[in-house]
Amino acid sequence: MGIRNQTSISDFLLLGFSEHPEQQPLLFGLFLGMYLVTMLGNLLIILAISSDTYLHTPMYFFLANLSFVETCFTCTIVPKVLVNIQTQHFNISYTGCLMQMYFFMALTLLDDFLLAVMAYDHYVAICLPLHYNMVMQPQRCLLLVAASWLCSHLLAFSLTFLMSRFFFCASHSIPHFFCDVPPLLKLVCSDIHLYQVTMLTEAVLSGMIPLTCVLVSYTHIIHTIIRIPSSGGKHKVFSTCGSHLSVLTLFYGTLFLVYFRPSSSYSADTGMVISVVYTMVTPMLNPFIYSLRNRDMKGALWRLFNQGKCSTL
Template identity: 55%
Template structure:
């Protein structure tokens, strides 16, 4: 490829995001819609964190990881939505080179952390149901803190490495990204230099961020199912499964949306499809998290009620 069609990364001033319609009459609706969803996400997850931290009854491993999941969802959504809202408001669809790299790093970090936390929460349910006598030992505060720390390390290091590898990539003059955030796959399509190492890194991160946590979740629920179906009473089976319902719902939503994008044949891929899928797992699912974990959880309802000062008024526990 000739030098005329290549732009060194140091000369790249920014990229053009093409995730949504640029028609002026649609911008107020888009701005209000995404601002509303973002505020619901932040406020809802903050309430989950405050309720768990303020109620000693919820100071257990399951709610410890749920609080961290809520914090991760806030950060995950905040990595992309505020910039998108600013672009809609200013009618400027550009993102600078440095902003793009920073955004990419945080999206990879908190997206990966979401995956690992879901896997750790599945393990917590496995120990609670299949090995209840060893639960206090297997899920001690020290081990919970260690698992959380490992989740942070296992997501930060690959995300940082992938971001640093992108600084070595030379981009072509055409710098339009068909999404509302700096999608790593879309960025590599704009490259005019050798990206084999970057592609290898994406495959490695895919195995780490998706396959490994997902297989741990599947294995945990396979063992849980074997134990639950061994319970003689239907009431006991329902009680055991009910403790996993919220988590299983989040797993199905999160991995279902990701697999709908990355496991479909390339011929079915389109910018519009990928933007919609990104909205699902980056905006809608984090927004649903507080509702999924609170509406059918009596302990969480009671804690949220105490937080507001009246459990009967706001969240009646029937």
């Protein structure tokens, strides 16, 4: 494969936003605002679920884990972008770049697995309501989340390890705002065939299998909804899944646009724009989607705010 140890690289340059200096103050304010809203929204969801015993159910347990992952995901990308724009130093160390790539992949895969687990939870709740408590036992919920964490980190580690063994060309300039796989592969001078095969295999395991789980779950859910006689009952069941479907659409839509296409057709500008959507916009929208469309979550947030007001009196 022509792989060599690479010890001479000290850093990379993240040039994603450096070519338009006149736009950087606006971008800094925009990204900082989205970062603060994302952190506040996801942390409020976690706090509301943990403090409200009414929400101590499998569905909200998975949602709290998803919000935690979104918080970590945002912290992996956005703070470095803000520092680079503010200081006008767009370098990132070689080790830091690989670590950022590792956590980005691990948390993206974890998002994927958790969304599939949540789809399965909706399936059991809607299609097998009498068996829900038996199927979704606390131990099984913990096992599903633990397996998601383990698989995502193992898959991300294997790709990061292979990337660390590559020989990079003279140019260490990355036309992106973070260390993503497609722009890094553009700088590799070694044979990347093994990496591409590994990445394709992992894409099938971590992408198609969870997506199949989602599609099968919602096929059964739709079939169950169709058989409900009353329109009110159909609306109630569908509203339970509406938030999850919205998040799924955002997640898979942007993911397919960036990664599920030939590397030869990769465009740095297009990839960067879409990356802003799924690294900043989507994590920011998720708390709003789950809170504004969920009566139980709105009630928990209202009780949390009232409790905070009472404690300050």
